[in-house]
Amino acid sequence: MSHAQPVLEHLFEQIRNSHSMAILADARGMVLQTYGDADFLSRAEQVALSPGASWHEFERGTNAIGTALAERVPVNVFGSEHFFEGNAFLTCSASPILDPHGRLMGVLDISSDYRAFQRHSLGLVKMSSRIIEKRLFEAEFAHQGLLSFHSRPDHVGSLCEALLAITPDGDLLGADQVALELLGMRREDLPRRHYGMLFDVPLGTLVDRARRDPLSLIALSGRNGERFYARLRGNFAAMPVASTGLTDVRGKALKAAVEAPAAPTPAPVSVSAGASMDKSRLTLQSLATGDERL
The missing domain is CATH 3.30.450.40 (GAF domain)
Known part of the structure; x- marks a missing residue:
């Protein structure tokens, strides 16, 4: 009411x-x-x-x-x-x-x-x-991340936009009817899907963009080659970086299915106060984040 x-x-x-x-x-x-x-x-x-x-x-x-x-x-x-x-x-x-x-x-x-x-x-x-329906969806998932997206950039932010509710780990909590239609999914598919299974841009990238420029759109590609434009909003964008699962864009449920060994965690590079970092210590290995695609 x-x-x-x-x-x-x-x-x-x-x-x-x-x-x-x-x-x-x-x-x-x-x-x-x-x-x-x-x-x-x-x-x-x-x-x-x-x-x-x-x-x-x-x-x-x-x-x-x-x-x-x-x-x-x-x-x-x-x-x-x-x-x-x-x-x-x-x-x-x-x-x-x-x-x-x-x-x-x-x-x-x-x-x-x-x-x-x-x-x-x-x-x-x-x-x-x-x-x-849009007001109900936004109220239900007010404390989660809300991904607004559409194949047309001018539709994001309008009544035509699709809405996905996602956790910091990328699990899907909810999807409105527009999102289900654009992604070719059924509602019962939600528990078996993960953000990383739907889009090519890591969730951490969306979080970072939302912090730097909350109103900007980012281009995403769907797993079937669709082109979408998206904006992340809600309290999700204010959560600590550590909680966004930046090195696990495919989600915990998919980790067990990955047979390839994870990239070794680089040792922290210490820098003494007032001293500049030795450029010779900057190697590809020191830049490894655990994301095998990077």
Whole structure:
């Protein structure tokens, strides 16, 4: 409710004075809150389109709220397409709201007199439900690293961006629907995937870039050759370097599968106070970090 309330209010501002109402319902189809034009609200109450009423398909037949929940996709239901004839004066557009783990949380709906239907209504509820889903995702993983990315750089930072929640070790905690689609993954694949399996740029490089220039984008290549542009944000960027796993970009779970011996850890080079380092001691070996690709 706390994330949806301001979005619902803003949605109603876009349709005010159009003989319409904006509706928020829960995952069972029960109406939680409505905003609408006074003349239309009175008609809606006659068919129980008001807080506390259930619009689940089992009870109301085909209707935008119940059908969007059943199909898990945005839907329009025009006039006589409603199962009950008494609801035929309505035309409704609804879009489901998913939580950060892909579970149904509810639905946003615009209902209006069928004679006042606006073609952009479905687009408005889809955009508004996306805003709520994005707010829920960012709140759920507020204490983790959030990787925003897209194949188009101008989409990063917009509603179109993909979101991944990752740990300092590169484990994947969550992915929104856009990220799953861009990466060609299923939600159940997340526990078996790691940051290093998806992108070519080490996680430590992203952390370093986020510290130096939080607003900059960095180009990444996916494992299938896709080109992405990304930005790391959240508390992750402020964590100590030691916790980012800079020398283990593939993750702990993959270490056991690597048969090649790890590069030896170089002995620390001591420098006396006030004295400059002897350049002859700077060798390739002294620059080794344990990353075999470097």
